[in-house]
Structure formats: structure tokens, C-alpha cells
Amino acid sequence: MSGPLSPVGDSSGTGGEVENQERAAAALRAAFERLAPQGSDAWNFLAAFTHLGDRYGPYQPGASGLSELLRQPEPPSRRARRMARLIPGQAKAASEGSETELDLAMAQVVEAFRFLSARVTALEERLAGEDRPVDGPSWLVPAAELGEWVGPVVAHIVSHAPSGAVLHGDSGKGALLDALSDAGVSALGVEPRGGVALQALERGCSVTINEVLDDLAGRPAGSLGGVVLSGVVDRLPLHALLPLLSHARRTLPLGAPIVVVASEPSAASAAWQKPALDLIDGRPLHAETWEVLLDRAGFVDIAPLPPNGAADRRFVVVASTPA
Amino acid sequence: MHRGDAVGRHTLRLRDATRARGFESHIYVDVVEDDTRDETLPVVHYAASAQPGDVVVYQFATASFMAPWLAERAETLVVNYHNITPPDLMAPWDNHLALGQVRAQADLRLLVPRTTLAIADSAYNETHLVAAGFASTAVVPPSADLGVDLVAHDEGAPRSGRGARWLVVGRVSPNKAIQHTIAALAVTRAHSDPEATLLIIGKPATSSYDDALHRYVAELGLTGAVTFGGHASDDTVVAAYESSDVLVVTSEHEGFCVPVVEAMAIGLPVVAFDQGALPEVLGDAGTFVDSVDPYSLASTISALLADASRKGVLSAAARRRLSQLDLPAAAGRFVDLLEGLVASGAAPG
Numbered sequence: 001m002s003g004p005l006s007p008v009g010d011s012s013g014t015g016g017e018v019e020n021q022e023r024a025a026a027a028l029r030a031a032f033e034r035l036a037p038q039g040s041d042a043w044n045f046l047a048a049f050t051h052l053g054d055r056y057g058p059y060q061p062g063a064s065g066l067s068e069l070l071r072q073p074e075p076p077s078r079r080a081r082r083m084a085r086l087i088p089g090q091a092k093a094a095s096e097g098s099e100t101e102l103d104l105a106m107a108q109v110v111e112a113f114r115f116l117s118a119r120v121t122a123l124e125e126r127l128a129g130e131d132r133p134v135d136g137p138s139w140l141v142p143a144a145e146l147g148e149w150v151g152p153v154v155a156h157i158v159s160h161a162p163s164g165a166v167l168h169g170d171s172g173k174g175a176l177l178d179a180l181s182d183a184g185v186s187a188l189g190v191e192p193r194g195g196v197a198l199q200a201l202e203r204g205c206s207v208t209i210n211e212v213l214d215d216l217a218g219r220p221a222g223s224l225g226g227v228v229l230s231g232v233v234d235r236l237p238l239h240a241l242l243p244l245l246s247h248a249r250r251t252l253p254l255g256a257p258i259v260v261v262a263s264e265p266s267a268a269s270a271a272w273q274k275p276a277l278d279l280i281d282g283r284p285l286h287a288e289t290w291e292v293l294l295d296r297a298g299f300v301d302i303a304p305l306p307p308n309g310a311a312d313r314r315f316v317v318v319a320s321t322p323a
Numbered sequence: 324m325h326r327g328d329a330v331g332r333h334t335l336r337l338r339d340a341t342r343a344r345g346f347e348s349h350i351y352v353d354v355v356e357d358d359t360r361d362e363t364l365p366v367v368h369y370a371a372s373a374q375p376g377d378v379v380v381y382q383f384a385t386a387s388f389m390a391p392w393l394a395e396r397a398e399t400l401v402v403n404y405h406n407i408t409p410p411d412l413m414a415p416w417d418n419h420l421a422l423g424q425v426r427a428q429a430d431l432r433l434l435v436p437r438t439t440l441a442i443a444d445s446a447y448n449e450t451h452l453v454a455a456g457f458a459s460t461a462v463v464p465p466s467a468d469l470g471v472d473l474v475a476h477d478e479g480a481p482r483s484g485r486g487a488r489w490l491v492v493g494r495v496s497p498n499k500a501i502q503h504t505i506a507a508l509a510v511t512r513a514h515s516d517p518e519a520t521l522l523i524i525g526k527p528a529t530s531s532y533d534d535a536l537h538r539y540v541a542e543l544g545l546t547g548a549v550t551f552g553g554h555a556s557d558d559t560v561v562a563a564y565e566s567s568d569v570l571v572v573t574s575e576h577e578g579f580c581v582p583v584v585e586a587m588a589i590g591l592p593v594v595a596f597d598q599g600a601l602p603e604v605l606g607d608a609g610t611f612v613d614s615v616d617p618y619s620l621a622s623t624i625s626a627l628l629a630d631a632s633r634k635g636v637l638s639a640a641a642r643r644r645l646s647q648l649d650l651p652a653a654a655g656r657f658v659d660l661l662e663g664l665v666a667s668g669a670a671p672g
Contacts, residue, residue, distance in 0.1 A: 021618045028506040028617055031542065035535035036415040139541045195509055195544030202513075209542065 016204060024201035031194055031209035138192035138211065140276040143172035144231045146261060147312060152305050153228060153259055154179045156318055160257040162225030167251075169212030169244075170231030174200030177207070186225070190215045213240060216247035224251045230261035233290075237281035245297035255323040258299060259316060260290050267313040290317045298322070324352050324359050327554070329581040330384050330405055333444075333465040333654075335362060337380070337403075340466070340654035344662065353387050366392075373398065378661055383431065386423045390430035394437050399664060402434055402441040402457070403657075405465070406448050406578025406600075412498045417529040431455050439664060442657065444579045447600035464604075465579060466654035486518025487511075487628050490567035490591070492560060492582035493574075495536065495551075496528035500615070502539055503573035503596075507620035509543045515625050519548065521571075524563055526554040564589045568628055573620065577601050583609065584650065587641035592634050594624050604648075608641035 146153065153176060157166055162185060168176050171189030173196060180187035189207035191197035200207045208215055212232050227248045236244060248258055263271070263284040272280075285293075291302050299319035307315070325331045334350055341348040351366040352359075366389055377398045381389065384405040393400060410424035432455055441457040443449035444465045452460045489508060493499055501523060511519045527533035533551075540549045552563070564570070570586040570593045577599035586593050587608055595601045597611040605611075610627055612620050627633060 022616070025506075025616045025618060028509070028543075029502075029615070032502040032506070032535065032539050033415075035538055037531045139544060139546070192542060193544055194539075194542045195513065198509060198513055198543075 017202075020202050020204045023204075023206070024198055027197065027201050027207060027209050028194065034210065034214075138170075138232075138235070140280060141231070141235050141272060143170065143191070143193055143196045144234075144263075144271075145172045146176050146230055148308055149230075149261055149312075149314065149316060150176050150179045152308055153261065153316065154183050154185075156259060156305065157185060157226050157228070157257055158183050160226065160255070160320065162256060163253055164223065164225030164256075166226035166228065167212075167216075167224050168228045168230070169216075170229070171200060171205075171207060172196055172231070174203060174205040174207065176228060176230075177205045178203070181205075188224075213244050213247065216244065216251055219247075219251045221250050222253040224256070225253070226257045226259070227252060228259040228261065233260055233262045234284045235276075235280050235282040240282070241293060242297070245293060245299075249298050249321060252321045254321055257318060257320045258294070259318050260294070261314060261316050262287070262290060264313040264315065287315045287317055294319045324350065324363055324382075325356055326358050327557075329465055329579075330382055331359065334382050335359075336466040336654045337657055338362075340658050341661070344658050346658075346661075353389055376665075378664060380661070381434070383427075383434075386426035386430050390433055394433050400434065400438050401661065401664070402431075402438045402452075404431070404441055404443045404448055404452055406444075406451070406576075407431065408496070408498045408576055412576060413496075413529075416497045416532045416535075420529055440660065442660065445600040446603055448578045461660055463657045463660070464648050464650055464653050465581065466650060466657065486516050486520055487569065487624070488567045489519065489521040489624070490563055490570050491521065491523045491525070491572070492563070492570065492585070493525045493572075493580070494528050495523065495525045495533050497532050498574060498576040499525075500573050500575045500596075501536055503615050503617065503620065504571045505536065505539055505543065505545065505549060506617035507571075507573075507624065508548065509545060510617045510621040511625060512545070512548065514621070521545075521549045522552055522563055522567065523549065524552040524555045524560060560585070561589070564591050567591060569594055569624055571620075571624065572596065572601060573615070574598060574601070575615075580604055584645070584648065587645050590638045590641060592627055592637050594620070594627060606640070606644045606647070608637055608644040610637065 157180065165186040165188050166180055167188045167190060168180075169190050171177055171191045174189055177187040177189050177200060187206070189197070189200055189205055190210055190212040191200065191207055192209065192211050194209045197207045197209045212229070213236070216227075229244070229248070232244070233241065245258075252258065265284045265286060267284065287304055291304075294302050294317065298321070300322050302317065302319040305316040305318055324334060326335070338348045338350055350359075350363045351369045352363045353366055355363055355365055373396075378401060379393065379396070379398045380401045380403055381393055382403050382405065383390075385407075407427045408424055410421040410428070413421035413424055431451075435456040438457055439459065441452045441460045443452055443460065443462050446462050449460050449462050489504065491499075491501055491504055495501065504521065508519060508521050523536075537551065540546060552559070555563070564586060568591075570582065570591050572580060572583060572593060572595035574580065574596060575598055579600050583593050583595065583601065583605055587605070592610065593605060593608070594610045594612065595605060596615070597613045601609065602611065610623060612623050627637075
């Protein structure tokens, strides 16, 4: 075992190292917190009929009324009254305020319909994204660094003078992020393998530990300056690739670049371990297929980048949103 | 009530100590479990056998219909409080568990006017009793049989040739915040000890939290480095203490934490967050971290494991602290308080 780590805040560490470790620690915490289910469907259904405090507020599917209630700063008496409604047998006592029984009953009906509507929406979205491999595949496939493709990809991005940050999906150890930053382009990474992401975070890269599909889905329209997808494009099934490109298209402004760095279909069987080959639904696609998918997603100026002589059996297809 | 958990052991030893003083004593439970079927009676049978002058000791650890039932009865009531996990720590993971904690809080308030004496197992827990309004309180640590013999852990043994072995013992519950330990392990393996491993022993409190920990481990690339041991026998737990290098406790809320006492008994160093009752229970026998930062935790653990003299100092401090806690005599001290109630007339005997 080597010597101890320099703790955060230790005067022996540089300011940059401390900042990078704090950023990495925050990313690790966020990566775990996103796994909390915020209650359960069974509870939320029950709560829809009994929790009346936010009767006209937006209903959040999957969000816990109890969780929100516990965090709300409000007078103890009001909170206790609202809490009592969550406990069978105490609802009647709780209603002995300004609200009438009819108010409570009507609010319950309204809230129940709101809940059912939200559930239908959630189920529809779930069906649309069926087969999306949110559990596991990323860690079955080792992160593939861009290697000799970093230079050509950076050159292509810089030629578009992106108006905002460029996001790299499956950013690995962050080589592309470093190169983009060196070229004066703001870069964000999304990497689902936390152990790999840690290395980029500790060097000062801005990386979120997450699936890029989930990350893009949560970003506002037109909020990015460019998107680079590598690794993830080889392992996601077609059902997930279509919404991935759709979200990428939505988050890019007019004239912004997208870059797909993909493996030759025959390369995966040589590079992946047997569990990955057996368990992962996705498989690498041909360059021509990517051109079709990008076209279908609404991108234009679709073209392959010239081969760079690398022996890694990968190719790059570039495109952009309509100007 | 289970033999394998701290409250179950405490209750059995307390009953035995009470009987040893010449009192008749029985354990009544709301649910009769297989492993303690011979030791317990259904609580619904109590009313028929109640005697004038009975003292009822209510082991308070969670919500139960027994609380409102006791509130309506006339016997002298002693509440033995083992802490309520704050519901907001549970709510993001399991609303039903959280609601149980909310109900437990209501139960505790319900018992305030009926309780003659409230006994907490730590001074930290006693502050909760005082805040809830209990007028008469005391502190007696749990009389749980530690399940381990006092042995000298090999704190000076060389650890070359393998990575450090971290250990977590306790219910796999959101308030235990085991994710902080896992994150620190990832940092340690990346920086100083690529062979470091973590063994987690304990029964999951809720599948959502347990599932998330498994997924977190996979996403951090720690699948081969972290073992989820589940619920384990006493022998297995003792073997785990003996083969580990450090007990890591990153709980965000602890009312006492029996595993740290077990670790002290066996001479295993403890690194813990400075939370709840942990500073009180460990005293100067623990190494504390005051933030959830995985780098601070990793750094603290690595520094401790590399310092044989520091481990020796902590081991000596652990022996002193155990002597102060004197857990084998705790049941006797508890019964002293009950006898005091009888003698003072609070409980006509």
C-alpha cells in the first residue's frame, strides 16, 4: 500500500486539486442519489387519495409526497395536520380545520385523477423506451477512449465554432474533454462508469456520472453547442438509439455539430467479453446505417470523416442540425 | 423480537437479570417470531395475567399498536428508548418505512404523560426523550451480549501482499449511508490501494436501497471488490471482525451502534462519521471524519492502516472505553432503576 491520500482541504494539496476532488465527490454523491426511487408506485397511489396538501400543485410521477412534506419548512402545527392525513385513522381529526369534508373528498378525487393521468403518461414513456438498458450494460463494456480520433474530432468541432458547451457521451477518462478545452471549447462529459469518470473529474474535467440518454433527456432544448457520441453508440439497442439521437437533436441549436464515433460491426465480437456479448442487446452498426439514423433524426450535412489510419476499426460520421 | 438483533438480545438479558433479582418477568411481543417462540408470549395475553403492581418496560424501537394500547393501561410504564430513525432519511427510498418512523414519533409523544421513567441507551438518545417531553429520564447502555469474546486483534500484523479489508456491519438501511463507504473505497482503490475490498454484513431494510447499492457498486467498477454478505450468524460476524482491517461506519444517524462496541471488543479499529451517538459510544477509541467527502474518508482510513502505533493506541483506548461502558453490568443497572421505582412507591410492589 502506498502512502495516505491528501485529504480535501489539506494545505499540501493545490487549490486546483482540492477543487477537483470536491467536484468528484459531488459527482459521486449525485450518481448515487439518482438511484433513489423517491418512494414507490404503491405509496404514491395511496398518497394521491390521502395527501391533500398540494392539491393544485403539479403532480410529479414517482415523487414522494411524504418526502416533500418532510422537507418543507412550515409551522409545526400545519405540518402535523398535513402529516396526520397520511396516517389512516387520523385523517378525520386532521380535517377539523377550515376545510370541510366535501372539500377533502373533492380534492381526493381531483388528486386521484391527476395521479392516474400521470401514471398513464409515465407508462407510455416507459413503453416508448422499452429495452433501454439502464441496468448494467455500461459496466459490462470497458470504456473506449477516442485515441487517435481525438484530433480529427476536435478539428471538426472547432470548425463549427460551437455556440455552447460540447457534450461527450461516454467520455471515459476525458481525453476529448481535455483537447476541446485546450482548443478553447467548453466541454462536458457524461460517463456511466463511475470509476472511470473519477479519473476525469480529478483532473478537473466537468463530468456527470450517468447514462448519456438520461442526461440528454433532462437538458433544455438548444442548450448545448455540440454533441459527440462514442462507446454508447455501440452498446445501446436500436430502441434506445432513436431517442438518444432525438434528444441530441433537441438539445442542439441551429447549425450545431453532432459526431458519432462507432466501431465496425465485426470489431465488437473481438473486443467484448463473453458476458457483454451475451447480455447486451445493442451491437455496433455500419457507417451507412448511422447515416440513415442521423437523417431520420433530422440532421443534415451527414458525412463520414476521412479514415485517420488508426488500427482500432472505428469510423466517424458527422452531421449537423439544419442552419 | 429476534435473537440476532441488538434490541432482541438486550431484552432477553434484561429479562434474565430481572428474574435473577427474584422478580417474575415475561416478554410480550406483537408478533411471535420462530427464533424466539420459546421466549415470548403474545401481547394480547397480557391483560388476562396482569397483576396489581406490575411494571411494564416497553422496548421502543419502532411504531407498534402496543403504544396506544399501553397509553390506555394503568400499569407503571417504563419506556426503554432505542431511537427512531428520522423519517426524512427513509422517505426517498421507502415511503412505508418512513411512515412507520412518523408513526413511531407519534407513539413516543403519546407515551409521554403515561411514562414514569424513560431510559435511553445513550445520552444522545436521551436528548430525544427530553425534547419529546419526558420528565424523568436516565441512560443505560444496551445489555446486548456482544457475541464476541475479548480478544487481542493483531493490530501490528503486516498487511503486505493484499489490500486492506474494510468491513461494514449493520442493517443495510438508508440511514447507514453505506454509499459513502463505497465511494471512499473507489477513491482508495484509484489512489492508494488498488486491492482494497469491502465486506458488508447486514440484512437489507428495504430492497430499493439495497438494489441501489448493488448498482452503485457495479457502476463504480467495484463488483469484484465489494461483497454483500447479507444477514449472518454470530460466528460469521466474529470471523469477519477478525479478518478485517477496519470497521467503517458512515451512518448519518445512529442511536448507539452496537457494531462499534463489538469492534472495540475485538480490537478492530473503527473509522466513523462524527454523527449521532458515535462520538459518545466510541470516545477516544474511534477515528472520526467530520464530512461525507469520500476523499477525506479514504485518506483517514489509509493513514490509520499505515500507522501501526496509532492502531495500538486506539486498541488500548477501546479497552478503556469498554471498561467504562461496562456492558455486562448494564442489565443490572437497568434493574436497579426498576427496583428504585418499586422502592419509591412509583410502582407498588
